[in-house]
Amino acid sequence: MLTELEQQALWISLQVAGSALAIIVVPGILVAWLLARHEFPGKALLDGIVHLPLVLPPVVVGYLLLVVMGRRGVIGSWLLETFGISLPFTWQGAALAGGVMAFPLLVRAVRLSLEAVDPKLEAAARTLGATRLRVFITITLPLALPGVITGGVLAFARALSEFGATITFASNIPGETRTLPLALYSTIQTPGMEGAAARLCAISVAVAMASLVVSEWLARRTRRRMAGRDTGL
């Protein structure tokens, strides 16, 4: 049904987007919690930095990633020397680029749902002997879970469709970093590949639709399960 190249692009896309989500989910929730529930110096700055990828041209983000995480970048050179890890031109690099681009979407959605949790419930839990961490794990996060799932799916979809930062930082290498959008771009650039372009376009639409359906199903399931749950911890 799918050609080998299409299968390859689809697989790389899912792999890259899944890894991107895995990288950012914990820091994303943490940052959202800080922004939703705490006052600290530099909060506005943190909020701004988190939102930068949303407003910067993706190419700029890709360029900044090269500067910081490239072989001669501040962190990149350290990674290379210490662990022998080089991110540019690898699928892991593409995942990093996708993760950075998806980060603000995740944080925004999680922050909104955390803010919707009644702080009075958290205060009540504190008086019952729960530490801040336990309150977060047993009260705040479960009550915000539908929003966290929505944010996660949004971030996954964003990483899946990432183009500019990926091609700048990880390039367009068949079988390594050529995700669906990059494959589509390549076929469009090649004369006589109009049919292949249309097929890739259809695959992209199908994947996007599928992730929306899964998100809706997960959110519903969580709400149902939460409405019938006993002591978690």
Place this chain on the structure above:
Amino acid sequence: MLELRIDHRQGDFHLDVDIRAPEQGVTALFGHSGSGKTSLLRMLAGLDRPDDGHIRLGERTYVDTRQRLFVPPHRRRLGVVFQEARLFPHYRVRGNLTYARRLTGGEAFDRVVSLLGIEPLLARMPDALSGGEARRVAIGRALLAEPDMLLLDEPLTGLDGARKRELLDYILRLTREIELPILFISHDTQELMAIAERLVLLDSGRVVADGELDELLGRAELAPWLGGFEASTPISARVEAHDERYHATRLALDDGQLMTLPRIDHAPGERVRLRIRRRDVALAREMPSQSSFRNRLRATVEQLDDGEPGMVEVSLRLAGQRLLSRITLEASEALALSPGDDVIALIRSASLAGSAG
């Protein structure tokens, strides 16, 4: 001893209090809304930090700003029952009750559950509870955290008459059956009348009066705040026996004199608080031989005060307690009452504090 010395400013509001309450019985924190009751509760629970002052409960210091000491709320062991029940919507009633992870099963758990009558609710989700049920679960949840003190923040507010009475009965049972000091926050004089032994009267962030409820009730300068209490005096008595034939309960005062009340639901030997309205107390010089008054008690006149035009307020000493009577000036002169006289107090009716009206 609970010690609260707090000096705190929040915008225009200045809270400046120095309160000492015993570590036993029910102490009420009474004041109108905006008097600082809730601020005080939040600081005691550790949810807010005072600008200056200290908070101690027994041997433990929770806050001492001078020593930069602040014990976080989860290490204070105070059972707080908030105005709204604040049950966790994603846990069942059982999960809410065991959230504190201290008494999660066994005898103590069963005892609290049965004391509050919440066994049938254990498997329910909080949104399937009525207002009164939710508050009983909230009280149970606080008790099962094994607190050193129970803080009740207006637990009856927002309930309708019947539910209010029901919950109040549960709280009264609680105060009789568990050895735990209770701080009861309220702006409702009837609630306080029913359960408080001591009272801290708060107004605009300051303590106006602090002492035994009965003693404060007799102080004329507190009338603007305690006006609602004025109409009746509390009397403490012990249940002697029930009389099934007359559907009555006999009660003994501390000096052995007996009183009769329509049947009440307390076991013999239990102490109860009665409320006797001033206008329900008539006076006689001699024991009437035939009268429909069933409660004829020997008392001593302590003081006579002018009341409204044509009325006299008589303070009586009855079995070591104070009883107020309001009679007409004409009757007072006809009886030629003066302090020190022995009289018979004829009590038309008495009600159990906290139950009817």
